[in-house]
Amino acid sequence: MKYETPLFFHVMRYAVQADRDVIDMVSGNPDWEPPEALREGLHEYADLESDQFQYPPSDGLLELREEIAARRGVDREQVIVTNGAGEANYLAMARALERDLGSEVLLTDPVYPYYPGKTTMLGGTQRFVETAEDGQLEPAAVREAASEETACIVVNTPNNPTGAVYPEETMAELVAIAEECDAILVSDEVYDHYDLSGEFASALATESDHRIVTNAFSKSLAITGFRVGYAIFPPELVENAKSRHMLVNVAGSRPAQYAVAHALFETGPEYYEANRELLAERVDTFTDALDAAGAEYTRPDGAFYVMARFDGYPGTLENVERLIDEAGVAGMPGEAFGSSREAWLRFALVTPRVEEAAQRLAAYFE
Template sequence: MKISNRVEAIMASKSVSMVARVGELQKKGIPIISLCVGEPDMPPPEEVMEEMYLAQKRINCGYGPVSGHPALREKLAEQIGKAVKRPIRAENIFISNGSKQIIYNIFQTIINSGDEVIVPSPYWVTFPESIKLAGGKPVFVPCLTTHQLDLSAIRRAIGPSTRAIILNSPNNPTGAIYNTDDIFQILQWAEQFNFAVISDEAYAFLTYDQKTFTSPLTLLKHHDTEDLLNRVLTVQTFSKSYAMTGYRVGFLVASAELVKNMDKFQGHVCGNVCTPAQASAILALTMPQDYFLQMKKTFEKRRNLAHRLFSKIFDLTPAQGAFYLFPRCDQYYTETIKTSDDLANFILEKAQVAVLPGSAFGAEHYLRISFATSEKEIEEGFHRIQKALGERR
C-alpha cells in the first residue's frame, strides 16, 4: 500500500525506537542498563492506582465529554488560577491523551499550510513532526551553549509567516529552565508580531536547587485573562509530575474559543480521554502531595549523583529541571564514530547501556542521559560507559 506523503515526511521517534530496541535485547537476556527512558521509574501512589479500579464501579464509564470530565476541568482551573493569580475557568481547560496529543491538537487547530513555528533547539522529538503533520514549517533556532534561549536569533527568525513559537521549560533534553526576562521578551514580540506562545510545561514540578520556573501565564499581569489565554497556550501533563505516564492524561490552558475548537477537532479523532484515568488524575491533584514531593527529592539526589559522575568524562551543563543530562560528546568521535547516532550505538553495543543521540533533539554532538532510574543503575551505567569510551578505536 502506498503511504501518504505527510507520513513519509515525518521521522519516527528515536526515543520510542530505542526503548523498543532495549526491550528486545533484554528479552534475549542481555543485561542492558537503560538511561534513555523519559518517564519516572516509580509507580504513582497506591491510592491513585486503586482509584482507577474503583472509578469503574462508581461512575459512568461510557462516552464522556470530549473536553474532559467536568470535575477534573474545574479542579484544574481552581488550582491553576491560584498558582498564576488569574481567574481561570473550567471553560479554559481541555483534557487530552497526554501532552503529546495536546500539542498535536494545537497545531491541527491553529496552523495552516505554510505557517511557520519557531522551535528553539534542542527540542523534544515530537515538536517538528507535529508541526509538519499540520502542514506547517518548523523554523529551528539553536540555543546558546548554556542551553538558554538565543534572543537575537529568535528575533531574526520572526517573519510574516510566523504563527507561533513553542517553548519547553524545564527543557527536554537539556534540563534548562529558561530565563524569565527572555520569556517576557518573547511575549512582547508575540504581541507586536501577532503570534502565539505555546508553553510546554511537562516538567514544571521537577526543578532543582530551589530554582524557580516561570510560566508565561504569570507574566503580562496587566492583560485581560481571556486575551492572554488567546495568546499563551499552556500545555501540562500528569505523566512526569505524578508518575502517571500510562494513564495518558494531559491538559491545555487556553482561551474558551480555542478550547471549543479543539473539542470540535478531537471529537473526530478519539473523543474523550479514558474516564477512570481522569478520576485518578483528580485524586492525584487533591490528595496530600508528600509522595510527589519525595519523588522530586529522589530525582534531585539522582541528578546530583549523575552530574558528579558523568562530568568526569563529558563537558556538562548542570540540569536545572526534568530528569536528563545533555553532555557534549564529539570529543569521543573517531574514524568510525562520526556522529551522536554512531556513539549511542557504540555505547549500546560495547557498554550495554542505552542513551539517546542528540540528533534526535536537533543537536548533533550531544547525548541525552536519563537519570530516571536507580542510583545503582546510574553508577553501573556510568562505569560501563567510561570503560567503553576508553576502549574505543
C-alpha cells in the first residue's frame, strides 16, 4: 500500500536546517498564548490522586464530552473525544467508507493534504471538485460529481488553504447532496473560532443523519500539540466509530483532556475575540504588503492562511526551498494542495513577523 505523506513536516525541517534566519509561515501552530486556565488545569491534574492517571472513558472524559455536547447542542452519546481533528477525520471517513455504499471520496481542489492521504489509506478513491478562484465551493459542481459511488464528501470551513468560509446555503446544499447520494458529509470545522466574516455556518445547523462534524481545540485554544479534538456522529453511525476509536487508540490522553475541560469552563469569549482580532490585523498587514509587491492573492474570510501568486514563480517544492534560502520566508507549495493551485504559495499568519515576511517577499520579487 502506498499513500501520500503530507509535506508539512518536510518543509518545516528544511526551514529549520536553513543556514539563515527564516520566518516560519508553514505550520498551522498558533503563536499566541493558550488561555491561562489551560496551564492551571495541567498543574491541577498533576496533583490529582493516581487513579486519575488511569484510562479515561474511551470516548472521552465525561465532563469534556458533556461540555462539548452542550455547546454544540447535541446528545452526549453522539460525541467522541479524539486525538485531535486528525483522528476525528480519520474516524469519520472510515465510518463513511465502511458502510459499503460506494468507495469514492469527494474532495475539493485545493484540498488540505491529509484528506487525500487518509482516503488512499482507507482504500477509497479520490475525486476532486475544483473550487472557485475565491475558494468558494459551488454546490452545483459537487452535485455533478456526486453519484451512488460517493461514500463521503469532505469539506473544511473556514478553509485551509483558501480562507473561504462557506455560507449557510452551501452547507445546507452539501447536506442535501449527501442525503440524495446516501453519502456522508464530513465537515471539518477546526477553524470555526477564526471566522473573520461572520458568515460561518456549521453543518450541525442542518438536521440530518448524513453529516459528521469534526473539530478540535488545537487552534481555538492554541494547543496543537495536546491532541484533543472531537467528532459528532449521527446516532446510527456512532457505535461503530466508537469501536474503531477503541481498537485504534483505546482512549485519548487524559492530562490533555483534563486541561482542555478546565480551560473551556474558565475561559470567556474575550479570549477567542482577542485572537480573532489579532488575526484580522495580520491579514490586513500581509495583504497590504502583497498589494505593494504586486502579488495576486485571496483575502481570507477565516482560518490562518493566505494564498498568493508571484509572476513566474510557481508553487513547487523546489521554489519553496529557494524562497527559504534566498528570501528567508518559508511557505507551503501550492502544488501540495492540488493541481488547481500549482502556481500559488500558501503563507500561514501565525507568526508575529507577518509584516517583516511581507517586506522580504516584496523585496525578493521586486
